[in-house]
Amino acid sequence: MEKFVIDTNILIAAVPVYSPHHWIWADLTSNKFILCVITEILHEYEEVLSRYFGPEFSDFIMGILDELPNLEFVIS
Numbered sequence: 001m002e003k004f005v006i007d008t009n010i011l012i013a014a015v016p017v018y019s020p021h022h023w024i025w026a027d028l029t030s031n032k033f034i035l036c037v038i039t040e041i042l043h044e045y046e047e048v049l050s051r052y053f054g055p056e057f058s059d060f061i062m063g064i065l066d067e068l069p070n071l072e073f074v075i076s
Contacts, residue, residue: 003034003072005054008048015061038076
């Protein structure tokens with residue numbers, strides 16, 4: 001399975017269902033690739049999601065990411 005790092009701006013563009021980039025989120029949540037992260041990236045995801053969509057939505061998305069079996073922490 002391929003491994004990717006998703007830039008925060010890409011995540012912001014991919015999460016909304018109406019976005020033409022939503023396929024990225026759909027593929028991620030369907031375990032079609034491995035998302036490689038470090039703790040700092042997850043904190044940035046949470047901060048920016050909260051700023052763009054609000055804290056409740058940010059918590060919802062972060063909860064999904066936390067449960068993904070295809071999330072891989074890497075040593076930086």
